[in-house]
C-alpha cells in the first residue's frame with residue numbers, strides 16, 4: 001500500500017449565521033486520506049461542502065474541529081491545540097480555483113501573476129532566472145513567452161485557467177486542491193485542461209484533491225472518489241467501484257442522474273429521480289442528512305447518524321440499511 | 328405560409344460594436360416542425376442564443392438582422408416591428424433562461440408574476456387568472472401551490488424557481504418554448520427532475536421546444552434533432568442518432584471525442600480540440616473550424632464548405648473532407664455520389680469546385696497531417 005500524503009480526521013467547519021445564534025455546518029465530521037501521487041475526486045451538489053473541505057485542509061479557513069496530518073506531520077489538531085506554522089506548507093500545498101476570471105488580478109500581467117508566487121518564496125537568484133522560470137512555467141501549461149506581457153482579460157477562459165495552474169506550479173508544490181477547475185470551460189477546452197492536469201501529475205508526481213460537481217469528469221481523472229451530501233462524506237471508494245458498484249442511495253441517484261451523451265443509453269436507462277431539494281445546512285435533518293430524500297429512510301434514520309464505515313476493502317459508506325438498498 | 332413552425336433561411340445577424348462588426352450569425356438556415364424538440368449545441372459564443380432570440384425579435388439594440396428570412400408560425404419576424412412581435416412573444420413563443428433568479432422579479436410574489444403572464448395575452452379576470460396560476464404550478468410539479476403563490480422568488484430553491492419560470496412560459500400555451508441552458512445552473516439531481524418535467528410537458532401539451540445547451544448529455548436524452556453551431560454557422564444538422572452515431576463534421580467528431588465516457592470501464596485519454604474559439608470580429612474566410620481542424624486542407628482556408636446531405640432524413644454537414652471522400656469514393660464511377668451521399672444543390676458534379684479536385688490543388692492536407700487514411704470507414708457506411 002502506498003504512503004498517505006494527507007490524512008483528515010473528524011474535520012468540522014461551522015460558520016456562524018449572521019444575525020442569529022445558528023451555525024452552518026458546511027463540513028461535518030469528515031474523515032479520509034489521500035495517497036501520494038493519487039487523485040482523489042470529491043463530488044456532490046452545490047453547497048454540500050466540497051470547497052470548504054478543500055479550503056480547510058489548506059487552512060485558508062481555520063477548521064472548527066478535527067485533525068489534519070500532512071506528510072506525517074500534524075498541521076492542525078483541535079484536540080491537542082496544534083496549529084503548525086503554515087508558511088513552509090504553503091509551498092507544498094496549492095489551490096486552483098473554479099473561476100479563472102475572478103482569481104487573477106486584472107491589473108497584473110500574466111508574467112507577474114506567475115512571478116509573484118516566486119517572489120513570495122524567493123525562488124530565484126536574479127531577474128534573469130526569474131524571467132526564465134516564468135517563461136518555463138508558461139510553456140509547461142501550453143502558453144508561451146509572448147503571453148507573459150499580456151493581461152488576463154486578453155485571454156480566453158481556458159487560457160486563464162492555464163495561467164492559474166502555472167501560478168500554482170510556480171512554487172513546486174506536491175499537493176494541489178483543484179476546486180472545479182474545468183467547470184467554467186467549454187467541453188472542447190475542458191478536455192485540454194483535464195489532459196494537462198493528468199500530464200503534469202505524471203511528470204511532477206503531483207497529488208490532487210479534485211473537486212467537481214460533474215461526475216463524468218471526476219470519474220475520468222480520479223483514482224478514488226468521495227461523495228459528499230450536506231457536509232457529510234457519505235461514500236468513498238475506487239473510482240470504478242464507486243461508479244459501477246455504489247452502495248449509498250444518494251450516490252446511486254447521483255450516478256443515475258448524470259446525463260449520458262449516448263442517445264440509446266439515455267432512451268433505455270431508467271432514472272432514479274430524487275424528490276425534493278437539498279435541505280439547508282443551517283437546519284440539517286436529524287440522524288442521516290439524506291433521509292428527507294431517501295426512499296429507504298425509516299425511524300432509525302431519523303434518530304441516528306449512520307457511521308462512515310469500511311464496508312469492503314477500501315469502500316467506505318455511511319448508511320444504516322445497506323441490506324435493503326441491495327446490490 | 329410555411330409548413331414549418333420555425334423556418335429560418337440564410338439569416339445573417341451582426342452586432343455593431345466600437346471594436347467593429349461582430350458577425351454573430353453567418354448564413355444560418357434552420358427548420359423545425361410542430362411539436363419537435365430541437366437541440367442547439369456549440370461552444371460559448373457560437374451563436375446559439377442569438378439564433379433563438381432572433382426568432383422572438385429579441386436582439387440587442389446594437390444588433391441587426393442584415394440578411395435572410397426569419398419565420399415563426401407563419402410570421403415574418405424579421406419584417407415585423409417591436410409592437411407586432413410583442414403580441415406573439417409570450418403567447419405563441421416563450422422562453423426560459425439559465426438563471427431563473429435574474430428573470431423573476433424579486434419584489435413580486437410568484438402568484439403575481441404568473442397571473443401577470445396569464446392576463447397579458449388573455450381576457451381573464453383576476454380570479455380566473457389566479458385559478459390558472461394555481462393550475463400551472465400543479466402542472467410543473469410544485470406541491471402546496473397555494474402557499475407558493477404567496478411566496479417571493481428568494482424563498483424558493485433554484486429548482487423550484489426554474490419550475491416557476493416554466494409555469495410562466497407555459498401560461499399562454501405557446502407553440503414553441505425556447506429553453507436556453509435551462510438546467511446549467513442546477514445540480515444534477517435537480518436537473519434530472521427538470522428534464523423529466525420538460526419531457527412530460529412536451530407529451531402533454533405537444534409544443535415544440537428549442538433546447539440550447541453545451542451539454543451533449545442533455546441533448547442526447549431530450550432531442551429529436553440537433554443543430555451543431557460553430558462560430559455563427561450551423562456546421563451540422565441531423566437527428567439525435569445521426570449526430571451521435573454518424574457525425575459528419577470534423578467539429579462534431581471532435582466534440583464527441585472530447586467528452587469523458589461515463590459508462591465505459593476502460594480509461595481512455597480525452598482527445599481535446601486544440602486551439603481557441605474563433606474571434607467573430609475576424610472570422611476565418613473558409614471553414615470557421617479550419618484553424619483548429621486536424622484534417623484541414625488548403626481549400627478549407629479559402630472557401631466556405633458547401634452543404635452536403637447524407638441520406639434523406641435531413642442530415643447534412645458543411646465539411647470539405649466529406650465532399651472529398653464522396654468524390655474519391657465515387658470517383659471510380661466518375662460521380663461524387665456514394666451510398667446515399669449526394670452533394671446538395673442541383674448539379675452534384677459541379678458542387679465540388681474545380682480548383683478543389685484537380686490534381687494537387689487544395690484538397691491535400693494543408694495545416695497538419697491527416698490522422699487516418701483518406702477514406703474513413705464511415706463515409707461508405709453512411710446509409711447502412
Ligand SMILES: Nc1ncnc2c1ncn2[C@@H]1O[C@H](COP(=O)(O)OP(=O)(O)OP(=O)(O)O)[C@@H](O)[C@H]1O
Nearest residue numbers: 342349351370371372373374375376377378387607
Ligand atoms: N449585444 C451584443 N453586442 C456584441 N456582440 C454580441 C452581443 N450579443 C451577442 N454577441 C456576440 O454574438 C456571438 C454569439 O452569442 P450568443 O450569445 O448567441 O452565444 P451562445 O452560443 O449562446 O454562447 P453561450 O453558450 O456562452 O451562451 C458572440 O460572439 C457574442 O459575443
Ligand SMILES: Nc1ncnc2c1ncn2[C@@H]1O[C@H](COP(=O)(O)OP(=O)(O)O)[C@@H](O)[C@H]1O
Nearest residue numbers: 015024026045046047048049050051052053281
Ligand atoms: N465563509 C462562509 N460563511 C458562511 N457560510 C459559508 C462560508 N463558506 C461556505 N459557507 C456555506 O457552507 C456550505 C458549503 O459550502 P461550499 O463548501 O462552498 O460548498 P460546495 O463547494 O460543495 O458547493 C454552504 O451552505 C455555504 O453557503
Ligand code: SF4
Nearest residue numbers: 288291294301319320
Ligand atoms: S441511513 Fe437511512 S436515510 Fe440515510 S441513506 Fe441509509 S437508508 Fe437512507
Ligand code: SF4
Nearest residue numbers: 577614620627646647
Ligand atoms: S476538413 Fe476542412 S471543412 Fe471539414 S471541418 Fe476541417 S477545416 Fe472545416
Ligand SMILES: [Mg+2]
Nearest residue numbers: 050051052180
Ligand atoms: Mg464550491
Ligand SMILES: [Mg+2]
Nearest residue numbers: 375376377507
Ligand atoms: Mg447563450
